[in-house]
Amino acid sequence: MTAMPTSPCSALFDDMSGALTQNRLTVQPGQILHAYGVRLLVLSAGFGTTPFGERQELSVVAVSHDDARATYFRAWNMGLGVEYARREFVKIEIPQPNKRRWWMAVSLDGKGHFEGANGHQEGAPCTVCADSPLDPSRPNYEPCRYALRHAWNTVNDWDRVAPGRRHYVLSAAADTWEQARAVAAETCERIRTVGHL
Ligand SMILES: [Zn+2]
Structure with a gap:
């Protein structure tokens, strides 16, 4: 069971x-x-x-x-x-598309504690998914289509610059970035202490 x-x-x-x-x-x-x-x-x-x-x-x-x-x-x-x-x-x-889903690149310290995160929400206004603006002070926005990909790319970048560190791609269903980040922190703490989800 x-x-x-x-x-x-x-x-x-x-x-x-x-x-x-x-x-x-x-x-x-x-x-x-x-x-x-x-x-x-x-x-x-x-x-x-x-x-x-x-x-x-x-x-x-x-x-x-x-x-x-x-x-x-x-x-x-x-x-x-x-x-x-x-x-x-x-x-x-496979995770299904979900308008409340955030995808986060999460960084852990040497002891496995949550250290910080970058996140993108599926369908939310996104500068990465939009064309680059001619005027950098006026960014363009498009609904985010590649939130997972953004988080995964960030983790791959971090892996290159800090190869010894642990980095996760985590998702959370949340209405705000603060809520999503809190879920990521709780999830990391649960993995560190309980050892499973
Ligand atoms: Zn995007």
């Missing part, structure tokens, strides 16, 4: 697709990955070169106590060689 997630972001888990089959290389943050017989939220996804070749690294955390018991009570990394990953298919759940 799968226990219901009880984290601050658990409301969003009602908003996932059914399990779909996808190539391992295309797994994205915010998706729920089915692996080892459990459900894992993908906190970050990236590629890196090691002495053993190019690898895909997924940072994941169990979505419930039962899922953690079969894996780990912490956020952990699943690394796999790209040559293997390109032939592997996995089951994932």
Whole structure:
């Protein structure tokens, strides 16, 4: 039996697709990955070169106590060689579009405490999704279509400049940035202390 997630972001888990089959290389943050017989939220996804070749690294955390018991009570990394990953298919759940959903790039300190976040809300006025203005003092706005992508790009930038630090892509359903940021902070604290969502 799968226990219901009880984290601050658990409301969003009602908003996932059914399990779909996808190539391992295309797994994205915010998706729920089915692996080892459990459900894992993908906190970050990236590629890196090691002495053993190019690898895909997924940072994941169990979505419930039962899922953690079969894996780990912490956020952990699943690394796999790209040559293997390109032939592997996995089951994932995809977050559905949601006007209240924020996607956040979250930075943690060396002990796993929430340090700060940048966020974009789906459909909200966004300068990144708009054309660059001729006059930089008068920015253009378009409804945000790539909030997840913005957060993921930010995390990838941070990974380059601070490679030892942990960075997550988290989402929250909220009406304001302050609420979304508070959910991100609570979620990080829950991952650090309880070890699952
Ligand atoms: Zn945008």
